[in-house]
Amino acid sequence: MNQVVGLLRPTSGSIRIDGRDMVADPSLARRLCSFQAQAQVPIDGLTPRQAIGLLGQLRGGTGRDVELRRARLMEALELEQWADVDAARLSGGVKRLVAFAMAAVVPGRLVMLDEPTNDVDPVRRRLLWRQVRNLADHGAAVLLVTHNVIEAERSVDRLAILDEGRVIAEGTPSELKSRLGAALRLELVLEPEVTDMPESPFGLAAVPVGNRVMVGVPTDAAGQAVAWAESLEAAGLVEEFTLGPATLEDVYVALVGGADARADRAEEALDANAA
DSSP states (O other): OOTTSSSOOOOOOEETTEETTTTTHHHHHHHHEEOOOSSSOOOOTTTHHHHHHHHHHHHHOOHHHHHHHHHHHHHHTOOGGTSSSSSSGSSSHHHHHHHHHHHSSSSSSSSEEEEEEEEEEHHHHHHHHHHHHHHTTTTTTEEEESOHHHHHHHHOOOOEEEEEEEEEEEEEEEHHHHSSSSSSEEEEETTTTTOOOOOOOOOOOOEEEEEEEEEEOOGGHHHHHHHHHHHHHHSSEEEEEEEOOOOHHHHHHHHOOOOHHHHHHHHHHHHHHHH
């Protein structure tokens, strides 16, 4: 994202928006792009109303249009009660919502959002995702970085999964979920003393993530999956379990693996470099 707006220069490749070279003309990139960075925006000393309005004016919005757009965003994100409070007194979550509104009040051709829901409470996260979707529906291209995979699934059209800086999969949510080979996901939470992972009876890989195990389940095996999980629970191997539709989080876990798998890959890379 920093490369797109000219804060960093790419070592290779090109960046184009509507066919125009952003690397050759970073000032154009900054005019075409709205950007919410991962770090909190330094707005202490300003109120949300002032900060959002100021960004709208800096991005070339007219006074009346900025006022209307600001009012709609603050209402949609339920920010009115903090509209005239010094940002120094706001929580981190409210500041993130204000930062999003600053990026969205006069959206560019491309709106870039880096972890926009960090620190935001669950209720207002839903409101924010709705506004992210609204930006795309009204003509902006939205480039989103997030670890809230399940929440983002309801808002995105296409996505790429990165692991250690490389794209390992991309496509629509349905295309990526079809790779799982299972429409359902059984999540087992193992008892603390259990070290051996239960073997899946469904012919699909069981992926460990910490003390949890994610198991793909065919639709016609839902009843069998519940019975198997209950037998593990009765045997004292499983603390609890849930069965539900497969999600993009399952795709991510299946492709990238849990923390143990990533640690193994990192150790292999270090061994290879040492050799």
